[in-house]
Amino acid sequence: METTGFERHDHGACIREGVSAVDDRCRAQGLQFTPVRRRVLELLLEGHRALGAYDILDRLREEGLGSQPPVAYRALDFLVKHGFAHKIERLNAFVACACPGESHMPAFLICRNCDKVAEAEADMRDGRLAESAAGVGFRIERAVVEAEGLCPNCQGAAA
Amino acid sequence: METTGFERHDHGACIREGVSAVDDRCRAQGLQFTPVRRRVLELLLEGHRALGAYDILDRLREEGLGSQPPVAYRALDFLVKHGFAHKIERLNAFVACACPGESHMPAFLICRNCDKVAEAEADMRDGRLAESAAGVGFRIERAVVEAEGLCPNCQGAAA
DNA sequence: TGATAGCGGACATACTATAACATATCAAGG
DNA sequence: CCTTGATATGTTATAGTATGTCCGCTATCA
Numbered sequence: 001m002e003t004t005g006f007e008r009h010d011h012g013a014c015i016r017e018g019v020s021a022v023d024d025r026c027r028a029q030g031l032q033f034t035p036v037r038r039r040v041l042e043l044l045l046e047g048h049r050a051l052g053a054y055d056i057l058d059r060l061r062e063e064g065l066g067s068q069p070p071v072a073y074r075a076l077d078f079l080v081k082h083g084f085a086h087k088i089e090r091l092n093a094f095v096a097c098a099c100p101g102e103s104h105m106p107a108f109l110i111c112r113n114c115d116k117v118a119e120a121e122a123d124m125r126d127g128r129l130a131e132s133a134a135g136v137g138f139r140i141e142r143a144v145v146e147a148e149g150l151c152p153n154c155q156g157a158a159a
Numbered sequence: 160m161e162t163t164g165f166e167r168h169d170h171g172a173c174i175r176e177g178v179s180a181v182d183d184r185c186r187a188q189g190l191q192f193t194p195v196r197r198r199v200l201e202l203l204l205e206g207h208r209a210l211g212a213y214d215i216l217d218r219l220r221e222e223g224l225g226s227q228p229p230v231a232y233r234a235l236d237f238l239v240k241h242g243f244a245h246k247i248e249r250l251n252a253f254v255a256c257a258c259p260g261e262s263h264m265p266a267f268l269i270c271r272n273c274d275k276v277a278e279a280e281a282d283m284r285d286g287r288l289a290e291s292a293a294g295v296g297f298r299i300e301r302a303v304v305e306a307e308g309l310c311p312n313c314q315g316a317a318a
Numbered sequence: 319t320g321a322t323a324g325c326g327g328a329c330a331t332a333c334t335a336t337a338a339c340a341t342a343t344c345a346a347g348g
Numbered sequence: 349c350c351t352t353g354a355t356a357t358g359t360t361a362t363a364g365t366a367t368g369t370c371c372g373c374t375a376t377c378a
Contacts (some may be wrong), residue, residue, distance in 0.1 A: 006295055034356070053334070068359060073335065078356095089248040090303050092334060092365095107288050109297045121289045124275030128286055129266050132279045136165055137311030138268045141187060144249050144305040147288065193325070212365070227328060233367065251334095251365060 005110075006118050006151045013043045018117050022084045027044035031082060036065050039094060040075040042084055048116050050093035088117060090146045095119070107145035165268075165277050165310050174204045176249045181259050186255070190241060195224050199234040203244055207275050209252035210284060244245035247276060249305045270314035 019041055026033040026078070043056055043138050056074040066072065079085035084100045088108060097106070098119040107122030122145045133140050178200060185192035202218055216231040225231065229315060235253050238244035243259045245266060246252070256265070257278040266281030281304045292299050 006297065008178070018233075024183065032324095032355070036357080037271075066357080069335070070359085071246060071357070089305075107291075109292055109295075109299070111160060112300070115354080118295065118297065122288050122291075129279060129281050129304065132281075133268055133306060133308075134267075136277065137314070138165065138270075138306075139308045140268070140306040140318060141271070141308040143307065145288065146248070146303040147292060147297075147299040149292075149298045149300040155296070155298060191324075195326075225326075227326095228366070229328085229368090230326070233326075 006111075006116065006153065018045045025082075025084075025112050029082075031078075035047065035118065036071065037067055037075045037078055039063070039136060040072070041044045041079060041084060044079075044094060044096035048095070048118070050088045050091045050110070050115065052091075052093045056094075059118060065142060068100035074148055086119070089144050090148065105143055105145075108147065109151070110146060110148045111154055112148050113150055113157070116151055118151070165275065165312065166272075175257065177204045180257055184241075184243075184259060185293060188241075190237075195219065195230060196234045196237055198222070198224055199231070200238060200243060203238075203253060203255035207277070209247045209250045209254045209256070209269070209274065209276050211250075211252045215253075245278070247305060248303050249307065264302055264304075267306065268310070269305060269307045270310035270313055271307050272309060272316070275310055277310070 014087070020036065022041060023033055023038075025031070039060065040056055043059055044051060050105050053072045053076060054068065057066070057069060060072060061068045076085065076087075079096075080087055080094070080140065082099055083102075083104075085096050086106055086108070088095060088110065090110065095108070095117045097134070104121055105123045107120045109118040109120060111117075129143075175191060178197065181200060182192055182197075184190075198219065202215055207318055212228065212231045212235060215235070216225070216228060219225045219231060235244065235246075238255075239246055239253070242256055242261075242263075244253050244255050245265055245267070247269065249269065254267070254276045263280055264278045264282045268277040268279060270276075281302070288302075289299065
């Protein structure tokens with residue numbers, strides 16, 4: 001199990017790679033990676049942070065890419081539907097996926113101080129929750145797992 | 160790890176016990192268990208289902224217990240703050256706590272067919288997510304764990 | 319008596335998300 | 349060429365979720 005998000009890294013490359021990975025997958029699957037969708041993904045990749053739909057809409061508006069809520073929501077729906085982004089229910093906000101295209105059950109580590117969001121793998125098919133669910137005969141199809149706390153950087157800063 | 164919610168049980172007693180347990184704890188802790196708060200808890204206990212704040216508000220309005228959103232939200236905030244109810248982020252809705260007063264890290268099993276919600280224990284201090292978080296130095300303080308799927312009853316019905 | 323604190327009533331507003339309908343673009347096929 | 353169908357975007361309006369603020373009531377306590 002790995003996480004992505006808190007380590008130092010070449011963030012410019014990170015954005016370029018993220019966009020180009022999605023670009024490839026769209027080509028492979030015959031999906032249209034339009035300018036609005038591309039730009040929304042770039043915005044999401046910018047900070048490893050969750051952005052609200054209206055934050056994104058504001059940016060799009062500044063850039064002349066759309067001005068009404070459905071524009072942002074449709075782009076976000078596209079990205080989420082195809083696994084290129086995720087919704088953080090706790091924040092009513094969205095983040096770029098750390099490993100676009102791979103099917104997974106993502107879990108998130110949300111720093112309450114700097115708002116960065118890291119993605120981890122949390123397959124619910126095993127683990128204690130899965131056992132518990134199996135015990136009562138419940139069949140898990142999807143799962144929202146969002147942990148909130150302090151990231152390594154902010155623990156140092158707070159101390 | 161136990162779950163509560165899908166098993167058959169004496170539901171009348173279930174509500175009475177839930178309310179009276181909270182009543183006791185409020186007395187013990189010097190909290191005011193007012194009529195609005197009590198009624199909201201009863202509504203939440205009624206169906207082991209998640210209710211939206213405005214569903215609750217509608218009921219309160221019918222009963223002359225309040226008519227404006229803050230009335231419902233304040234009662235819900237009180238219940239959530241003291242661990243007598245939980246918010247289901249995935250649904251923007253609320254459920255009564257299955258074991259009021261005990262401090263815990265709850266997880267939820269949400270049936271997408273009948274909308275019933277069962278509560279399980281999902282302590283994040285161990286398990287794979289905890290390991291993963293520890294691996295990157297993230298300190299988990301709270302966690303939202305909400306699994307969606309089919310409850311035992313609805314699996315039978317769908318087949 | 320006056321001060322304080324908690325609760326609830328009421329009004330207004332902010333934030334999040336979708337419905338519904340119109341228009342544009344483009345590729346496939348007659 | 350032109351029609352058709354599929355997908356994407358533009359636009360208006362509205363639904364659904366949540367909070368800010370001010371006020372008055374009541375209980376309590378110094």
